[in-house]
Amino acid sequence: MVQRGEALATMKHIEAMLKFLGINFDQSALRPTWTVPKIAHLEHGGMRRGILDALRHGDWLTYREIGKAIVANRSLQLTPKQFHDFLQKLREAMFVMQQRGILSFKHKLRFGDYQSIQRVRLSHKMLSR
Numbered sequence: 700m701v702q703r704g705e706a707l708a709t710m711k712h713i714e715a716m717l718k719f720l721g722i723n724f725d726q727s728a729l730r731p732t733w734t735v736p737k738i739a740h741l742e743h744g745g746m747r748r749g750i751l752d753a754l755r756h757g758d759w760l761t762y763r764e765i766g767k768a769i770v771a772n773r774s775l776q777l778t779p780k781q782f783h784d785f786l787q788k789l790r791e792a793m794f795v796m797q798q799r800g801i802l803s804f805k806h807k808l809r810f811g812d813y814q815s816i817q818r819v820r821l822s823h824k825m826l827s828r
Contacts, residue, residue, distance in 0.1 A: 710726075714726070740773075740775055740777070740781075740785070741769075741773065745773070746769075746788065746789065746792045747792060747796065749765075749768070749769035749772065749773065750765060750769070750789070750792065750793060750796065750802075751801075751821075752768070752769075752772060753765045753768040753769060753772075754802070754819065754820055754821050755821070757820060757821060758820060759805055759818035759819065759820050760818060760819060760820065761816055761817065761818055761819075762786055762789055762790055762793070762817065762819070763786065765789060765793075765819065766782065766785060766786050766789050769789070770782070770785070793819060797819075800822055800824060801821070801822055802819050802820070802821060802822055803819070803820055803821070803822045803823070804817055804818070804819055805817065805818040805819070805820075806818070
């Protein structure tokens with residue numbers, strides 16, 4: 700990856716070379732490359748904002764309840780397979796948020812524990828703000 704200014708300067712040199720060689724080049728025909736990919740049908744930061752919006756009342760919620768709240772707030776149309784993948788991305792994002800102290804998990808689940816349903820809420824430091 701290069702810095703934007705460096706890329707623009709290089710493109711100007713390339714454009715000058717193409718003109719020198721007599722090649723007509725239409726820059727508007729190029730599609731930009733996104734450096735931040737969309738995650739689960741949401742814009743950059745949309746998953747985190749959706750999680751925080753769903754949990755702002757301080758209630759314990761399950762992953763599925765939070766996922767349904769995000770889908771309803773954003774008016775997303777997801778197939779069952781897409782919603783399953785969406786929930787996986789949601790769990791991954793929530794794990795990172797828990798590591799940063801933003802969220803609290805109700806249970807300390809171990810790998811392979813499929814009997815318990817995890818519930819999540821904002822951490823005490825976030826609720827006191």
